[in-house]
Amino acid sequence: xxxxxxxxxxxxxxxxxxxxxxxxxxxxxxxxxxxxxxxxxxxxxxxxxxxxxxxxxxxxxxxxxxxxxxxxxxxxxxxxxxxxxxxxxxxxxxxxxxxxxxxxxxxxxxxxxxxxxxxxxxxxxxxxxxxxxxxxxxxxxxxxxxxx
Amino acid sequence: xxxxxxxxxxxxxxxxxxxxxxxxxxxxxxxxxxxxxxxxxxxxxxxxxxxxxxxxxxxxxxxxxxxxxxxxxxxxxxxxxxxxxxxxxxxxxxxxxxxxxxxxxxxxxxxxxxxxxxxxxxxxxxxxxxxxxxxxxxxxxxxxxxxxxxxxxxxxxxxxxxxxxxxxxxxxxxxxxxxxxxxxxxxxxxxxxxxxxxxxxxxxxxxxxxxxxxxxxxxxxxxxxxxxxxxxxxxxxxxxxxxxxxxxxxxxxxxxxxxxxxxxxxxxxxxxxxxxxxxxxxxxxxxxxxxxxxxxxxxxxxxxxxxxxxxxxxxxxxxxxxxxxxxxxxxxxxxxxxxxxxxxxxxxxxxxxxxxxxxxxxxxxxxxxxxxxxxxxxxxxxxxxxxxxxxxxxxxxxxxxxxxxxxxxxxxxxxxxxxxxxxxxxxxxxxxxxxxxxxxxxxxxxxxxxxxxxxxxxxxxxxxxxxxxxxxxxxxxxxxxxxxxxxxxxxxxxxxxxxxxxxxxxxxxxxxxxxxxxxxxxxxxxxxxxxxxxxxxxxxxxxxxxxxxxxxxxxxxxxxxxxxxxxxxxxxxxxxxxxxxxxxxxxxxxxxxxxxxxxxxxxxxxxxxxxxxxxxxxxxxxxxxxxxxxxxxxxxxxxxxxxxxxxxxxxxxxxxxxxxxxxxxxxxxxxxxxxxxxxxxxxxxxxxxxxxxxxxxxxxxxxxxxxxxxxxxxxxxxxxxxxxxxxxxxxxxxxxxxxxxxxxxx
Numbered sequence: 096x097x098x099x100x101x102x103x104x105x106x107x108x109x110x111x112x113x114x115x116x117x118x119x120x121x122x123x124x125x126x127x128x129x130x131x132x133x134x135x136x137x138x139x140x141x142x143x144x145x146x147x148x149x150x151x152x153x154x155x156x157x158x159x160x161x162x163x164x165x166x167x168x169x170x171x172x173x174x175x176x177x178x179x180x181x182x183x184x185x186x187x188x189x190x191x192x193x194x195x196x197x198x199x200x201x202x203x204x205x206x207x208x209x210x211x212x213x214x215x216x217x218x219x220x221x222x223x224x225x226x227x228x229x230x231x232x233x234x235x236x237x238x239x240x241x242x243x
Numbered sequence: 244x245x246x247x248x249x250x251x252x253x254x255x256x257x258x259x260x261x262x263x264x265x266x267x268x269x270x271x272x273x274x275x276x277x278x279x280x281x282x283x284x285x286x287x288x289x290x291x292x293x294x295x296x297x298x299x300x301x302x303x304x305x306x307x308x309x310x311x312x313x314x315x316x317x318x319x320x321x322x323x324x325x326x327x328x329x330x331x332x333x334x335x336x337x338x339x340x341x342x343x344x345x346x347x348x349x350x351x352x353x354x355x356x357x358x359x360x361x362x363x364x365x366x367x368x369x370x371x372x373x374x375x376x377x378x379x380x381x382x383x384x385x386x387x388x389x390x391x392x393x394x395x396x397x398x399x400x401x402x403x404x405x406x407x408x409x410x411x412x413x414x415x416x417x418x419x420x421x422x423x424x425x426x427x428x429x430x431x432x433x434x435x436x437x438x439x440x441x442x443x444x445x446x447x448x449x450x451x452x453x454x455x456x457x458x459x460x461x462x463x464x465x466x467x468x469x470x471x472x473x474x475x476x477x478x479x480x481x482x483x484x485x486x487x488x489x490x491x492x493x494x495x496x497x498x499x500x501x502x503x504x505x506x507x508x509x510x511x512x513x514x515x516x517x518x519x520x521x522x523x524x525x526x527x528x529x530x531x532x533x534x535x536x537x538x539x540x541x542x543x544x545x546x547x548x549x550x551x552x553x554x555x556x557x558x559x560x561x562x563x564x565x566x567x568x569x570x571x572x573x574x575x576x577x578x579x580x581x582x583x584x585x586x587x588x589x590x591x592x593x594x595x596x597x598x599x600x601x602x603x604x605x606x607x608x609x610x611x612x613x614x615x616x617x618x619x620x621x622x623x624x625x626x627x628x629x630x631x632x633x634x635x636x637x638x639x640x641x642x643x644x645x646x647x648x649x650x651x652x653x654x655x656x657x658x659x660x661x662x663x664x665x666x667x668x669x670x671x672x673x674x675x676x677x678x679x680x681x682x683x684x685x686x687x688x689x690x691x692x693x694x695x696x697x698x699x700x701x702x703x704x705x706x707x708x709x710x711x712x713x714x715x716x717x718x719x720x721x722x723x724x725x726x727x728x729x730x731x732x733x734x735x736x737x738x739x740x741x742x743x744x745x746x747x748x749x750x751x752x753x754x755x756x757x758x759x760x761x762x763x764x765x766x767x768x769x770x771x772x773x774x775x776x777x778x779x780x781x782x783x784x785x786x787x788x789x790x791x792x793x794x795x796x797x798x799x800x801x802x803x804x805x806x807x808x809x810x811x812x813x814x815x816x817x818x819x820x821x822x823x824x825x826x827x828x829x830x831x832x833x834x835x836x837x838x839x840x841x842x843x844x845x846x847x848x849x850x851x852x853x854x855x856x857x858x859x860x861x862x863x864x865x866x867x868x869x870x871x872x873x874x875x876x877x878x879x880x881x882x883x884x885x886x887x888x889x890x891x892x893x894x895x896x897x898x899x900x901x902x903x904x905x906x907x908x909x910x911x912x913x914x915x916x917x918x919x920x921x922x923x924x925x926x927x928x929x930x931x932x933x934x935x936x937x938x939x940x941x942x943x944x945x946x947x948x949x950x951x952x953x954x955x956x957x958x959x960x961x962x963x964x965x966x967x968x969x970x971x972x973x974x975x976x977x978x979x980x981x982x983x984x985x986x987x988x989x
Binding site for chain 2: 108110111114117192213214215216217218220
């Protein structure tokens with residue numbers, strides 16, 4: 096059994112954080128969920144900078160990334176991650192309210208692994224969160240890593 | 244010595260005859276030309292020597308002052324006057340000692356290059372003594388002119404008075420048309436000569452260079468058509484230009500013309516309008532007749548007053564027409580301003596449009612549309628005419644009163660459009676307004692056959708003017724009343740107004756479209772923010788309520804749980820509404836990506852997706868032949884999803900639900916339909932069916948947000964198709980949509 100990697104949730108809305116955590120909790124994943132509140136902090140975490148300089152957690156199994164974020168928005172975080180030779184293997188799931196086509200297209204262009212429009216219905220929301228959580232945190236075998 | 248005599252002119256072409264340098268004068272006077280730099284006489288008519296009993300060589304080369312000292316002062320004074328060039332000016336009356344004793348002469352001076360041309364004309368015995376004697380006649384004439392209002396009346400007064408002054412047998416007022424044919428419009432005469440009133444004379448009777456001389460030298464007289472020309476002698480080989488001379492010898496052809504006409508004496512005075520030859524006052528006498536230079540000057544003066552009056556009258560008439568047409572124009576513009584499509588302003592008021600140009604018919608052509616009013620050629624004829632017009636007449640305004648002469652095909656509808664007045668509004672969009680006038684059959688009485696103005700003498704290469712001036716009647720076909728200047732001006736102004744409107748509309752459209760683009764952008768931004776900001780709270784309400792229900796159920800009463808359920812349901816509905824609204828707006832904004840769609844396969848897929856909704860129900864599906872279509876596959880799928888899920892939904896109360904899907908080929912389109920035997924609808928509400936958020940059923944009966952059919956309509960319309968429905972309450976419904984055929988796809 097490989098070491099359990101954390102799930103990184105990048106979300107600024109506390110209600111969405113609470114609901115997402117509740118959904119992940121119900122899926123009974125053992126993975127730790129790290130919550131960061133904006134794009135800058137997400138990058139700090141991923142690059143082990145600033146307050147996350149000395150984190151001892153592994154790199155996340157999956158990043159659940161909201162599209163609209165303070166400071167650095169989700170698309171920009173995605174772009175940075177996917178452009179980084181090491182981080183680009185980290186699965187990123189866009190979690191967003193937006194149904195705007197341009198966001199979807201842009202996200203896929205940037206190499207997002209999945210794009211989930213948060214459904215209005217909580218049950219669907221739970222299902223979606225659990226699906227992506229379970230799929231990326233447990234089932235998805237990460238590509239072999241060289242280094243780190 | 245080089246004696247200049249009229250050369251034996253080749254008269255094959257009257258038009259080429261150099262009539263301004265005939266080298267001779269008429270015999271009723273003498274001519275001396277003085278070289279200005281040294282004031283010596285360099286040309287002299289051969290009768291000079293005889294008149295004064297001198298040797299001609301004694302005249303040529305001598306200073307002018309020595310030969311005619313009595314005239315020297317007047318001569319010098321006139322030359323010193325500014326603007327003394329041009330036409331011959333009356334110098335003074337002078338009494339000279341001649342070989343035959345003392346004689347009275349009128350002296351006139353003109354210029355020819357660096358020569359002054361002095362002409363002395365013996366005053367006829369019957370001549371009026373002085374200007375004083377002419378004064379009452381002139382005053383009476385001016386008074387009469389003032390009180391005469393019509394142009395015909397003015398011309399008659401002029402003819403009478405000129406005849407009164409000169410005593411000619413017949414005086415004609417002769418007016419040129421645009422082809423330089425002349426028509427006699429007024430006449431005063433005695434019985435010595437026949438009436439020429441209303442006769443028309445062909446342009447060749449007065450050739451172009453004669454007309455030019457008439458324009459320049461306003462008065463000519465030939466006292467005797469049988470005169471023997473008097474040569475001009477000179478040491479100079481260059482002929483003297485006699486353009487402004489009063490004694491100039493005329494063309495033998497003209498003399499023959501006069502003799503053929505039976506007139507031995509003639510005088511003509513040019514009527515000029517704004518420097519151009521408008522007509523002539525033409526005087527004839529059966530027998531030779533002289534008119535003194537003084538009387539001729541009076542006639543010229545009188546004619547000038549006459550032509551000014553004529554101009555004033557014509558301008559008044561034109562101004563009156565202008566005012567009348569301007570009010571018609573103002574009405575038309577008001578009509579146009581009152582309409583959304585300005586062209587309607589013209590179409591709805593055909594009588595004003597036609598009145599603007601005094602036309603019997605009109606047509607407005609814009610692109611492929613052609614509206615006709617009044618008497619016009621057929622639509623295809625108008626289109627053909629326009630094709631010709633746009634190719635050959637690129638001018639903004641085109642006017643003709645003889646269309647068939649320009650465009651022979653127009654002969655077929657001469658009764659409707661012999662006259663055409665056309666304005667082009669936009670060349671790019673082929674927009675024209677045309678006015679038509681019918682043919683007016685005219686009988687023209689020619690003074691002799693106009694096709695034979697000259698006759699050829701057998702065997703000789705010489706042409707002679709015709710002998711016959713008998714009335715030769717011709718019926719003129721294919722001619723309409725000519726468009727006058729005020730009418731042409733009125734349509735020109737209408738054109739300016741129309742072009743202005745067209746330009747303004749184009750600007751407004753451009754503005755509107757940029758406005759639209761901006762508001763579209765705003766709408767996009769709005770829907771984006773709605774999708775983020777409005778959806779989230781609904782999601783939270785649903786989410787927290789679910790959590791409450793799940794985790795705190797034990798603390799809730801039965802009623803409390805029902806409340807929570809209601810909150811969840813309401814928030815869910817609101818959220819779904821937002822989603823649907825967004826998808827509806829997206830439907831209008833995203834671009835179509837049409838390609839060939841297998842409709843049968845698509846319908847089958849949609850049906851499978853609906854299996855969940857169908858559940859245990861028994862539905863009989865009847866799917867007919869569905870031709871492939873060219874459409875945006877994602878969008879057209881939405882159409883079927885909506886229509887089929889509606890059919891499934893509204894047949895729910897039926898034990899034997901039946902849903903039929905089919906298609907029929909129509910004219911340039913394919914019509915698809917979805918028919919069910921469900922609850923149907925009242926046709927009274929058919930108009931609301933496809934509206935946004937329009938629902939015909941209560942929520943408890945059938946769920947839904949009322950956006951589905953609005954999406955269907957929007958998608959179909961974006962494909963260029965139509966949507967409609969038929970139904971009856973409790974008797975099922977049929978929904979139709981059509982997709983236009985696209986070339987290259989079938």
